[in-house]
Amino acid sequence: MRKSDFDFSVPRRQSYVAILIISYRLYKVIARQLWPFLLIFLFKGSFSESSTFIFSIIGIALAGAIYSSIAFFKYYFYINNETLVINKGVFQKSVLEIPFDRIQSINFEQNLIHRVFNVVKLNMDTAGSSGSELQLNALDQTLATAITEHILSNQKSVIQNAEETRSEGSIPVVDNKEVIFRLDIPQLLKVGMSENHLRSGGFILLFFLWIWDNLRDAGVVEKEQMEDYIPSPEVISQSITLMAILAVVFFIVAFIISLVRSVLKYYDLHMYRIGEGFIIESGLFSRKEKAAKDVKIQVLRWSQNLLQRLSGIYDLSMRQASSVATARKQAIQVAGLDKQDIEMTQRFLFKEDYNNLVNINFKGVSSYFLYKRLFRWTFIFVPLIILTFYIAKYKYFYGFVLIYLLSILRSVLKYSKKKYGIYGNVIAVSGGVFGENAAYSLTHKVQNISIRSTPFQERRKLSTLIIFTASGLHQIPDIATQEALEIKNRLLYHVERSSEEWM
Amino acid sequence: MESDFNNVQVYNDTLPRVETLDFQPLEQKYLSVLIIGRVLYFLITSGILLTLYITAPFPYPQEALYGVIALFVIHIIWSFVSTIKGYRYKSYALRQKDIVYKSGWLWKNMTTAPFNRVQHVRIDQGPVERYFNLSKLKVFTAGGSTSDMTIPGLSPEDSNRLKEYIVTQSHSDEEE
Numbered sequence: 001m002r003k004s005d006f007d008f009s010v011p012r013r014q015s016y017v018a019i020l021i022i023s024y025r026l027y028k029v030i031a032r033q034l035w036p037f038l039l040i041f042l043f044k045g046s047f048s049e050s051s052t053f054i055f056s057i058i059g060i061a062l063a064g065a066i067y068s069s070i071a072f073f074k075y076y077f078y079i080n081n082e083t084l085v086i087n088k089g090v091f092q093k094s095v096l097e098i099p100f101d102r103i104q105s106i107n108f109e110q111n112l113i114h115r116v117f118n119v120v121k122l123n124m125d126t127a128g129s130s131g132s133e134l135q136l137n138a139l140d141q142t143l144a145t146a147i148t149e150h151i152l153s154n155q156k157s158v159i160q161n162a163e164e165t166r167s168e169g170s171i172p173v174v175d176n177k178e179v180i181f182r183l184d185i186p187q188l189l190k191v192g193m194s195e196n197h198l199r200s201g202g203f204i205l206l207f208f209l210w211i212w213d214n215l216r217d218a219g220v221v222e223k224e225q226m227e228d229y230i231p232s233p234e235v236i237s238q239s240i241t242l243m244a245i246l247a248v249v250f251f252i253v254a255f256i257i258s259l260v261r262s263v264l265k266y267y268d269l270h271m272y273r274i275g276e277g278f279i280i281e282s283g284l285f286s287r288k289e290k291a292a293k294d295v296k297i298q299v300l301r302w303s304q305n306l307l308q309r310l311s312g313i314y315d316l317s318m319r320q321a322s323s324v325a326t327a328r329k330q331a332i333q334v335a336g337l338d339k340q341d342i343e344m345t346q347r348f349l350f351k352e353d354y355n356n357l358v359n360i361n362f363k364g365v366s367s368y369f370l371y372k373r374l375f376r377w378t379f380i381f382v383p384l385i386i387l388t389f390y391i392a393k394y395k396y397f398y399g400f401v402l403i404y405l406l407s408i409l410r411s412v413l414k415y416s417k418k419k420y421g422i423y424g425n426v427i428a429v430s431g432g433v434f435g436e437n438a439a440y441s442l443t444h445k446v447q448n449i450s451i452r453s454t455p456f457q458e459r460r461k462l463s464t465l466i467i468f469t470a471s472g473l474h475q476i477p478d479i480a481t482q483e484a485l486e487i488k489n490r491l492l493y494h495v496e497r498s499s500e501e502w503m
Numbered sequence: 504m505e506s507d508f509n510n511v512q513v514y515n516d517t518l519p520r521v522e523t524l525d526f527q528p529l530e531q532k533y534l535s536v537l538i539i540g541r542v543l544y545f546l547i548t549s550g551i552l553l554t555l556y557i558t559a560p561f562p563y564p565q566e567a568l569y570g571v572i573a574l575f576v577i578h579i580i581w582s583f584v585s586t587i588k589g590y591r592y593k594s595y596a597l598r599q600k601d602i603v604y605k606s607g608w609l610w611k612n613m614t615t616a617p618f619n620r621v622q623h624v625r626i627d628q629g630p631v632e633r634y635f636n637l638s639k640l641k642v643f644t645a646g647g648s649t650s651d652m653t654i655p656g657l658s659p660e661d662s663n664r665l666k667e668y669i670v671t672q673s674h675s676d677e678e679e
Contacts, residue, residue, distance in 0.1 A: 321645060447646030448616040455609045468646030488615065489520055495617045496600040502620070503645070 006146050008079035011087070013072065017117040018138040023068035024113065030060060036214045077136065079147075082154050084124075086134070098124070098134060105293065106148050111286030120144045177279060180344060181271035183336045187313075188266055191336040192259035194307035200261070201254035266335050273348060278318065280332055290332050295501050296320045298445045298471040300349055302342050303437035314342055318349075321470035321503045331471075346440070353442065356424035365418050366462050369478040373411035377404060420476045422487060425494065427467060429474045444498040445469045449488050453481065467491065470503060526594035526605060532635045533656025534590045539631055541586055545579055585609070595654050602642060602669065604652050616652050618672040620644045626662050638662045642669065 031038075067090065076087040084103075086096040109121040122136040122144055139147070183191070267284035277293040299319040308314065316334045337345075347354045381404035388397040410433050417432045427446075430438035450466040457463060457478065465484040467474040476484070552575070561568055588608040596603045601617040621644055628638045632655075640662045642652040657665070 446617075447620045447644040448614060448650050448652070450612060450614040450650065452607075452613075453611045458609075458611065466650075468644070468650040470645035470647075473646070473650070485520070492601060492615060492617060496619060498619075 006143065006150075008147065008150060011076040011078040013076060014136055015117070015119045015138045015140050015143075016072075017113065017119045018075075019068050019072045020117075021113055021121075021137045022071055023065050026064045026068055027061070030064065039211075039214065079150070084134075084151070096134065100151050100154050103151060105291050105296075106151065107291055108144065108289045109286070110288075114138065115285075115287070122148070177272040177274035179270055180273045180348075181269075181334065181337060181341050183266055183269035183282075187336045188263060188269075189259075190311050190313060191266055192262040193255075194305070194311050194313065195258035195262055196305050196307075197251065197254045197258050200258040201250060204250070204254060204257065262335065269334065269336070271334055278332070278345075278348070280334055292318050292320050292332050294349055296503050297349060298469040298502075299439050299441050299474075300346065301437065301439040302337075303432070303435060305435035309435055312338060314338065316342060316345060318345075319469075319471040350426060350440075350442065353425045356426055357428075357440075360421035360423040360426065360428050362419040362421040362428070362430065363479075365415070365420070365476070366460070366478040366480065367415070368457070368460055368462055369418060370411060370415035372456070372478075373414070374408060377407040377411065381407070418477070420474075420479075422490070427474060427491070429476060439472075439474060441467075441469055441474065443491055443494040444500045445502050446491050446495050447502075449491060451481070451484050451488060524596040524598070524603060526596045526603075528594050529590070529654075529656030530637055530658055530661075533637055534587065536631050536635055536637060536656065537586050537590055538583070541582055545582075549575070593656070597665070597668065600672070602652070602665075604654050614650070614652050616642050616644050618669055620646075621669055621673045624666045624669050626659075626666060628659075640665055 070090050071088070074088055074090060074093075078085055082100045084098045084100070086098075088094055088096070103124050105125045107123040107125075109123060110119075111121075114120055117138070118141055119138040120141055122139055124134045124136075136144075264284050266282050269280065269282035272279040272281070276295070277291060279289060279291045281287065281289045297318045298321050300316070301319065302314045302316045304314050313335070314337045316337050318332045320332070346357060350357065381400055385397060385400045385404065388394075388400060413433050414431065417430065417436060419431070420427075420429045422428070422443075425443045427441045427443060428438060430436065447468045447470055449468065451463050452466065453463040461481050462478050463481040463484040465476040465479060465487060467476075476487075585608060589606070592608050592611070593604075593606045595605070600619070601615050603613065603615045605611075605613045621642055623643050625641045625643070626638050627641060632638060636659065637656055638659050639653055639655045640657055642654070644650060644652075654662075654665075
């Protein structure tokens with residue numbers, strides 16, 4: 001079918017696949033709410049209870065399927081007078097009207113179900129407060145493309161009438177996009193292996209603690225069992241070996257989890273440049289396409305952890321302005337870039353200001369930033385160290401000494417890496433502990449500025465400068481108050497003179 | 504185009520300075536609002552502590568009880584001192600293109616919101632404020648909830664005037 005064959009003014013439903021998707025989502029929500037009960041049933045359930053259990057599951061599933069079908073049949077959309085109209089509601093009817101020029105971006109998304117049936121999910125982000133974003137769960141690919149093009153072409157005419165050429169072509173159109181970065185398989189594995197494995201480890205730990213808690217609340221695990229148990233020396237030495245084995249297994253599992261996670265997330269990642277914006281496509285089972293217009297990007301941030309630094313790759317995130325509720329979703333992430341790729345992105349985003357980046361004169365923060373941390377850790381750990389040494393608990397003594405030294409090392413590294421610089425229209429703040437990170441913004445993206453000081457900073461004539469953008473903030477801690485005021489005046493001067501769109 | 508001015512060199516000493524502004528204090532009556540708020544808070548907390556003491560026996564030695572009472576009294580005194588001291592540091596200044604609000608006696612904070620970034624302005628009035636005929640002005644930018652500016656202790660006329668001024672200023676910027 002060609003797009004001219006569609007008559008959008010006729011109310012139509014989504015593809016029938018939507019029933020599947022709505023019920024799938026419903027079941028997911030129900031399962032998430034009820035799964036502790038399921039666990040209890042599995043552990044404690046006797047056979048006499050199991051039949052009622054199965055019937056209630058079937059009942060819930062049936063009710064869910066009926067609800068999803070009704071929701072599907074009650075959901076219509078059509079286009080009337082350059083406005084997208086949606087009628088929906090099972091118990092309460094509602095009509096949504098979205099004028100085309102309020103639609104900021106249209107993204108396609110496909111998870112496994114979508115791919116099997118060759119349909120797409122359409123996400124539309126509109127300018128406005130939370131809850132104004134909109135989704136069409138399943139549309140035929142051709143219809144989705146046609147409707148997107150219809151909205152875009154009619155939107156363009158509005159924009160051109162207003163003679164704002166800047167926004168032209170800034171919304172993803174399906175054709176004429178240029179690949180500027182793609183992640184091949186070896187690079188993808190590199191990304192997976194250099195992930196922060198400690199974080200995945202933390203997730204596993206939290207997950208098990210949570211299950212443990214739920215089981216204990218349910219009375220599946222006896223509380224006293226643990227507490228009355230006094231171990232004998234042999235058992236302790238055995239348990240140390242066991243602990244070591246567990247630790248190794250734990251790290252391997254954490255490693256595998258983070259590897260799998262990044263493969264799922266970043267498989268076949270493509271980064272496109274289209275008009276005045278970026279499109280990022282990635283994912284193994286559920287493919288996601290995200291778009292960011294240059295004007296909407298508030299903060300460009302890249303980072304490297306220690307492993308990534310050794311393998312020379314970077315993570316990049318572009319944070320877009322949007323309604324508060326969707327702010328988290330609006331950070332676009334790319335992984336596995338090298339130095340040139342970062343520079344290329346900066347060149348696209350900062351345009352003529354890109355040449356100023358080399359002129360940024362990075363300055364460090366006051367040594368108070370370091371002393372404050374050293375003092376804090378000393379205050380916490382030195383009494384503990386002395387105490388444990390005095391009462392001859394050497395196991396804890398060595399532990400505390402180790403943590404204390406590590407904290408000091410972290411503080412020193414953090415202090416030596418905390419740098420900031422402003423030149424021309426670019427604000428840059430960098431930092432890191434073992435790794436490195438940096439965040440860049442253009443000055444006209446600044447929303448407001450705060451200068452804060454504690455009594456301790458005040459005595460040393462120091463302040464913390466906080467620069468707010470529509471998507472995150474830059475914090476420059478412990479710089480001379482005079483310097484903070486000067487930066488503030490300069491940024492305000494830029495912002496107040498600028499007539500450039502910040503979004 | 505707009506980007507022309509971007510390369511103009513700017514000397515720091517020619518820039519308009521925020522710190523040399525004449526800051527406008529809040530209405531005197533606002534101090535009463537703050538103090539009433541504190542008094543209500545302490546009446547409620549001491550009420551709760553008293554009922555706890557009466558209903559449940561105090562399990563620790565008598566000295567510990569004196570310690571708790573002493574801490575509570577210090578907390579009350581400190582709270583009133585910092586409220587009264589802090590009130591004097593709360594002030595605002597209006598400029599042609601932005602609004603500045605300053606607060607904090609020990610922990611200081613100064614926030615500036617340029618008018619061409621203001622999303623909307625709201626006037627609020629709580630029950631105690633209504634009694635004293637005062638209102639608060641809230642200035643919202645897209646910088647997120649932590650950066651939104653609240654100027655309390657304004658007379659309704661002042662807050663309305665400020666609101667009008669900010670709204671007209673932010674609109675005139677868009678038309679430029």
